[in-house]
Amino acid sequence: MKLKITLLIGLIAAAAVLAAACRPGATPEAKPYKETQFLMDTIVEMTAYGPDAENAVKAAFAEIKRLHGISDNFDPASQVSKINQAAGRAKVKADPDLIAMMLRANELADKLEGTFDVTVGPLTELWGIGRKGDFVPAQEDIDRVLPLVNYRLVAIDAAAGTVYLPKEGMKLDLGGIAKGYAVDKAIAILKSRGVSSALVNAGGDVRVIGKRPDGNPWRIGVQHPRNPDAIIAKLSLTDWDTMETSGDYQRYIMKDGVRFSHVLDPRTGRQPRGLASVTVALNNSADGDIFSTALLILGPERGLELLRQFPGVEAIMVAADGKVTLSPGLEGKAEIEK
Structure with a gap:
């Protein structure tokens, strides 16, 4: 399912390029350097613009690989x-x-x-x-x-x-923070090497640097959790540089007509019910998966209450029936597909 998120980003980006090219007097975008690797149990894609973009991307991937090596519980x-x-x-x-x-x-x-x-x-x-x-x-x-x-x-x-870990049998699982943390470190490396425009997509953990070379903001689509070929919302990353999605459609099984996802409430040991996906917009990839997972578990009502403690963190919450709930800061900014 992470591949679908990648596809949605690519389609929206391609549309933006076409629109820019069709404008009178528009200039073609700078040529990007793109690279894809399979790390942290997902596909990681980087697109960067700049004179040393290739070396910057390779250094960023090396850092992600290092962090994966120390945090992989498998x-x-x-x-x-x-x-x-x-x-x-x-x-x-x-x-x-x-x-x-x-x-x-x-x-x-x-x-x-x-x-x-x-x-x-x-x-x-x-x-x-x-x-x-x-x-x-x-x-x-x-x-x-x-x-x-x-x-x-x-x-x-x-x-x-x-x-x-004081009890025998305790086990760490850093899957909910390691990937976002690695993306933040990768972004820092890209910036340090002069990259001023970039997009990093680590299986749905999306973070950008600046705007697209044509001056337009990066625009990201949110996958419909029950229709892998549809977008349920779109958001331009102008006030935020990170979008992260957690959902019950990424890794799951069906048994006796019931969906059991990989997202577990650590307090009960069972899957949360009600919300199918949560996408958060913020300015810190390391925190992204933590917030999206927590909100998926808490549900829209309690989740919105808690978000008041975190200015700058916004959310798009999608119920299993497709109903969309936006946090106040996204009202008028997120485009909901009907």
């Missing part, structure tokens, strides 16, 4: 896996970037009612969405692992550079 050699393997036994040395991810995630988890939890690993492993066919765990199995899910128990010593 790689037994990664730092996250080593922390998980030492749960209940020992502290483990961790890269400063890994510690920064965890500290930021835990800070927001406190403010988002525990709807985002870096220790959700035992639950994601139990459900195994996408890896266990149409398996749905019994409630007794969920109840058994729930005591292992509690970000407040994690001992993070930033000064010593160590992380400790």
Whole structure:
């Protein structure tokens, strides 16, 4: 499903290029450098403009690859896996970037009612969405692992550079922050190398630099969660540079007519119901997936209440029946498709 998000971005960008070319006196866009790699379990695309764009993009990809290497809980050699393997036994040395991810995630988890939890690993492993066919765990199995899910128990010593999981069986899963964090680092590298116009799409984690070379803002489409070929909303990234979507249509199984997605409420061990997707617009990719996941779990009413604490973070919430709810800051700015 992430490929569909990529396609929607590409179609809107292509339309913008065509419109610009048809204007009287319009000048052709600068030639971009584009590269695609499969990293962090998704397709990552970069399009950058500038005299050193190619080298800038390659350096940005190298940084994403490095961060993937330390945060991938499916790689037994990664730092996250080593922390998980030492749960209940020992502290483990961790890269400063890994510690920064965890500290930021835990800070927001406190403010988002525990709807985002870096220790959700035992639950994601139990459900195994996408890896266990149409398996749905019994409630007794969920109840058994729930005591292992509690970000407040994690001992993070930033000064010593160590992380400790105090209970055997606890497991970190940084999938909800590592990708966005890596995109932020990639953007910083592109900017440091003189790139003033770029788009990075990491499987739906979209971040831009500046405007398109033709002077128009980057315009991104939001996929309809029940129609993979349709756009349900469009937004120009003028006040924000990041859009991130979480939904129940990206990885899921169907069993007995019920949809079970990969998004889990760490407080209950089960999937949230009601919302099919949440897209957030903000200026920080590392926070994007945290907010979109939390709002998907909380639902529109409680989600809008909590967003009042975070000026500059806006949301497009789509219910399973297609009803769209916008946060106040997007009223008149997001274009809703009928």
